[in-house]
Amino acid sequence: MSEGVHILVIDDEVQIRRFLRISLEASGYHVIEAVTGGEGITRSAQHRPDIIILDLGLPDMDGLEVLRRLREWTATPVIILSVRDDDQGKVAALDTGADDYLTKPFSTDELLARIRVAIRHTQSEAQEPLFRCGDLTVDLARRLVTLRGETVKLTPTEYALLRLMIQHTGKVLTHQQILRAVWGPEYVHETHYLRVYFAQLRQKLEDNPALPKMLITEPGVGYRLVVE
Amino acid sequence: MSENRPDPDALLAAIQDQEQRQRRGKLKVFFGMAAGVGKTYAMLDAAHMRKAEGVNVVVGYVETHNRAETESLLDRLEIIPRQKVEYRGTTLEEMDLDAILQRKPELVLVDELAHTNVPGVRHPKRYQDVVEILEAGINVYTTINVQHFESRADTVRQITGITVHETVPDSIIDLADEIELIDLSPEDLRKRLAEGKVYVPEKVETAANNFFRVGNLTALREMALRLTAERVDHQLQNYMQIKRIAGPWKSGERLLVAVGPSPFSEQLIRWTRRMAYNLEADWLAVYVETSGMLTPEQRVTLTHNLELARDLGAEVVTTAGDDIPATLLNVARQRNAAQIVMGKPVHSPLRDALRGGSPVDKVVRASGSIDVFVVTGNPTTTRPPLFNLDTRQTSNPTQYGIALTAVGAVTLGHLIISDIVSYELLGLIYLMAVLLIAVYLGRGPAVLAAATSALAWNFLFIEPRFTFEISRAQDLLLLLLFFFIALFAGNLTARIRTQERQARHNAERNMALYTLAHETASAVDMDAVLRSAVAQIGRIFNGDVAILLAKDDALSQTPHPSSTLTMDERELGAAQWAFENGRTAGRHTDTLPAASGRYLPLRTSAGSVGILGLRLREDERLTFDQEALLETFTNQVALVIEREMLDQAAEQATMLRESERLYTALLNSISHELRTPIATISGAASGLLNLATASDSSNRAALAQDILTAAERLNRLVENLLDMSRLESGRLMLKREWCDVCDLLGAAVQRMGIALGERRLQIDCPPDLPLVQMDFVLIEQVIVNLLDNIRNYTPTTTQVDLDARVIEGNLRVRAMDDGPGIPNEEIERIFDKFHRVPGTPTGGTGLGLSISRGLVEAHGGTLKAENRTPHGACFVIQLPLGAAPPPVKEAAL
Incomplete structure (x- = not known):
């Protein structure tokens, strides 16, 4: 799957770039490096990478600005690298069009998992009509949700939420993105809707709703549907 | 005080002066009696000597006057180009001060110190440029003639009849570290003049017959020599003072010169300065402000005089009082002035007699032990204005016109009513008019009105009417009385009016000062x-x-x-x-x-x-x-x-002390926490680099795992420190939103993940728990910290429980273990920064619990620890619930 996949790493720290290069090349990816935001934009235009890993803290320009300029002309998946305290930066980046984020420090496994998700989203053009995760099956064509063979009754809002999360399996969606997609743009600040509906979904779908395995909360950012 | 012992103040002043001089550039003045004695030549000559010694010399401004021998000396010196200044259509050249300051040589040559600059450059006078150069630490050589010293200008005019316009204050001489007198006998100078070495030939004749007369030159030469001698004397005194050689010390005498709004005062000031310099005495210039008003011209003269006095080194004192002699003496006694300098009276003796003697007479009479010098002024400059006997207040012609018109109007009215009313009453009405004129138009118009109304009254109304004759002695007395009362009352009224105006002016000024002082004291x-x-x-x-x-x-x-x-x-x-x-x-x-x-x-x-x-x-x-x-x-x-700045500094100092204390504690406590993971990482990494160790795959995996664990520990420490500093700096911003507590607990456990190891964990969270408003990320951090704490201080077999309930309007969240618990005396202290229960394993940062309490308290809640029975610790978070969460809407699909 990683055959011929080019990854552009935009980070000013030489150690981070080296560690990423070693890890990614070991997994069979081709790595292109850029030290500054400006160089990153040029490189992405030259090499047309499949995935871009972008550090938010760059010396020459704001990472968010780099992202904005990239999004003007390319839909290449962008994974943001950020620090823990910068929830607002992460949310802003995701809302600007980043596909995912990683909080420093992160492990190679986490990084590779995120890259796989990103690749899957670029490659699978058409949505699979059938979603499976553990005991849960969702037939998107027939709007049918079954858990261990039994039909689960979901309200239309619950179903809309679930379908949205399935469509972006593995990706983090911000509160705003979810609210906008399901309720509409005038509801983007009503995060408590999400608290209530995700709790309900977990009650209906998770084995242990207190420790969800599928519908994961990303504190301060949003939610993510994780498939084992 | 004994006379022959150095006065400590004087000694200190001398030493401070010395120190100031050391920082400042050195000034050497080449000084002569007149143009053409060879000052510029001597200066250039000296400059060449300095240059030969390796000193970095540049020419700031030198005027050769086309003298060939001088020009030849300029050849091998670096010259700073002059700046060009546009003035009224012509381009003039001036010394380029900024270029010199930028070039920063060791020594700069500046000719003609007394030169007046073209308007538009920084300073009006060249000597001010020189002062700035000196203050930049650059040495200066300069030239000047004796007639250009401010204190000598009068004498020069008296001797030569030429008014010198370009002057420098005498204080510039005090600034000089060295003075070189370029002396030449008058005969030699005239010879040089005749040889065309001073001026171009066509000017020689006029010069020789005017300024360069032998008499003039001799007088100027004497002045130059005397100035130099005074200066040498001064230097000797200073030297003795610094070296603590006993000798005739500064007399401690103080001179006082009375300064007024008269041009004559300028001469008095110069005279006093010369005297003070020779006596080595301090001097005061005193202006006594009376209730009378000054004309604008007088005000300008006064300001000029006082500025001159200050420039010449006087301490300027202004004081108020209508009795000038008494006030002057008062100041003299208060300030311990032993000598008073005053100008010779120029008023008519008659006027002085009327006033009970001239001010000088009064001062002399009351002076007691104080000496009084009476100095004669130059008659051309001291003549008082003819038309104005009393210059305290002036009224303009319009006001006199109004006064006359008013008298005319009253007279017309009188003509109408004269048949019904007695002429005595008419006199009273005239008096009334004069008083009103005094109030509104001032003294002069009142006097005019008094005179004209007296005449009109006499001519038109006193029997026999329409003549100036007066038949009855009683009427004559009446008229005379009228005139004097009108004059006196008018004067008095006008005076009261001026005083009132002055008082209002003063009150306004005081009010403004008071307001400012008050507001500055009370403003936040x-x-x-x-x-x-x-x-x-x-x-x-x-x-x-x-x-x-x-x-x-x-x-x-x-x-x-x-x-x-x-x-x-x-x-x-x-x-x-x-x-x-x-x-x-x-x-x-x-x-x-x-x-x-x-x-x-x-x-x-x-x-x-x-x-x-x-x-x-x-x-x-x-x-x-x-x-x-x-x-x-x-x-x-x-x-x-x-x-305000001191307040800020004090605040900063307190903050600094506090943070210093924190840092000491931090360093003591966490140096260990920092070193352990670093030691692990560097040890494991070097193990990986070592071929023998790294060849075994299980070794490799173990070492890598060690690095990972140590790095995570370091990361936790850094995060804790960051949280702590955010809390302490007060910059913590709560992002309150409606949170699902169960979701929050789950997220925290998820984040702890494998770190909890084998410990069993139970979350007890009822699904019907209401949403609670709080900062999700921060409270999640609190739970993570509590779990981390449990993990650090309990065995791996411990059972960990989290529960959440609503109790009495509060959300209660508990994190519990069944480990050894906390010693009772430590239960409060574990929330202190860097406190560790003695005998417990290391691994934490000593900050986690303290941060957690800070975060919960920021939400208005509490965080406590307690022990469970039979054993185990329990951390209890209580958060106020507040309002009920808003309703939730189904999506419109």
Whole structure:
């Protein structure tokens, strides 16, 4: 799957770039490096990478600005690298069009998992009509949700939420993105809707709703549907 | 005090002066009696010697007057190009001060110290340029003739009949470290003149017959020699003082010169300065302000006189009082002045007799032990104005016209009613009119009205009417009485009126000062004070005001928002200069007078803290009085700024102490926490680099795992420190939103993940728990910290429980273990920063619990620890629930 996949790493720290290069090349990816935001934009235009890993803290320009300029002309998946305290930066980046984020420090496994998700989203053009995760099956064509063979009754809002999360399996969606997609743009600040509906979904779908395995909360950012 | 012992103050002053001189560049003055004695030549000659010694010499400005021998000396010296200044259509050359300061040589040559610069360059006078060069630490050689010294200008005029316009204050001589007198006998000088070595031939004849007469030259030579001798004497005294050689010490005498709004005062001031210099005495210039008003011209003269006195080194004192002699003597006694200098009276003896003697007579009579010098003035400059007997107040011709018209009108009215009313009553009405005129038009018009109405009354109404004759002795007496009463009352009324005006003026001034002082004392912040100061100063002086504050020793280029004066490049330049040099600059000053505003440095004990700029709406010179007031205002504003700065500094010092204490604790406590993971990482990494160790795959995996664990530990420490500093700095911003508590607990456990190891974990969270408003990320952090704490201090087999309930309007969240629990005496102290229960394993940062409590308290809640029975610890979070969560809507699909 990683055959011929080019990854552009935009980070000013030489150690981070080296560690990423070693890890990614070991997994069979081709790595292109850029030290500054400006160089990153040029490189992405030259090499047309499949995935871009972008550090938010760059010396020459704001990472968010780099992202904005990239999004003007390319839909290449962008994974943001950020620090823990910068929830607002992460949310802003995701809302600007980043596909995912990683909080420093992160492990190679986490990084590779995120890259796989990103690749899957670029490659699978058409949505699979059938979603499976553990005991849960969702037939998107027939709007049918079954858990261990039994039909689960979901309200239309619950179903809309679930379908949205399935469509972006593995990706983090911000509160705003979810609210906008399901309720509409005038509801983007009503995060408590999400608290209530995700709790309900977990009650209906998770084995242990207190420790969800599928519908994961990303504190301060949003939610993510994780498939084992 | 014994006379032959050095006065400590004088000694200190001498040493300070010495120190100042060491920082400043050295000034050497080549000094002569007249042009052509060879000053420039001597200066250039000396410069060549310095250059040969390896000194970096440049020529700032040298005028050769086309003298060949002088020009040849210029050849091998570096010359700073002169700057070109446009003035009224012609281009003139001046010394380029900025180029010299930028070039920063060791020695610069500046010819003709007394030169007056073209308007438009920074200083009006060249000697001011020289002072600035010296202050930049550059040595200066310069030249000057004796007639250019301010204190000698009068004498030179008396001897030669030539008024010298280009003068320098005598204090410049005090500034000089070395003086070289270039002496030449008058005969030799005249010979040089005749040989064409001084002036071009066509000018020689006139020069030889005028200025260069032998008599003139001899007198000038004597002055030059005397000045040099005085100076040498001075130096000797100074030397003895510094070296503590006993000798005739500074007399401690003090001279007082009475200064008034008369041009004659200038001569008095010069005379006193010369005397004071020779006596080595301090001197005071005293102006006694009376209730009378000064004409604008007088005010200008007075200001000029007082400025001159200050320039010449006097301490200027202004004081108020209508009895000038008594006030002068008062000041003299208070300030311990042993000698008073006054001008010889120029009024008519008759007037003095009427007033009970001239002021000089009165002073002499009451002076007691004080000596009084009476100095004669030059008659041409001292003649008082003829028409105005009393110059205290002047009225303009219109006012006299109005007075006459009023008298005419009253007379017309009288003609109408004269048949019904007795002529005595008419006299009283006239008197009334005179009084009113005195009130509204002043003394002069009142006198005129008194005279004309007396005449009219006599001519038209006193029997026999329509003649100036008076038949009855009683009427004559009546008329005389009328005239004197009118004159006297008119005078009195006018005087009261002036005094009232003066009093109002004073009251206004005092009020302004009081208001400023009051507001500065009570204002909460500096902005309020500055706003008030700008408003007050603007109102009192009728002008626009700007305040520029300094930050980190640099003057801000944007005026404080309260400022009403807008500043362009030129104004900012003047303000900048004033700030850098700590002296007033701008309009009506010696520096950058082309600016429209006047810029005063806000001086404090710590140096300038900013600039106050004032532009008068009507461009007039400030009187001495106003200047003093402005100075007071400026000081007041500076004081406030200084107070504010001290407050800030004190606050900073407290913060610094506090953070220092924290850092000491931090260093003590966490150096261990930092070193352990670092040691692990470097040890494991070097193990991986070692071929023997790394060849075994299980070794490799173990070492890598160690690195990972240690790095995570370091990361946790860094995060804790960051959280702590955010909490401590008060910059923590809560992002309150409606949170699902169960979700939050789950997220925290998820984050802890494998770190909890084998410990069993149970979450007890009822699904019907309401949403609670809090910062999700921070409370999640609290739970993570509590779990982390449990993990650090319990065995791996421990059961961990989390539960959440609503109890009595509070959300209660508990994190519990069944480990060994906390020693009872430690239960509160574990929340202290860097506190560790003795005998417990290391691994935590000593910050986690402290941070957690801080975060919960920021939410208005509490965090406590308790012990469980039979054993185990329990952390209890209580958060107020507040309002019920808003309703939730189904999506419209």
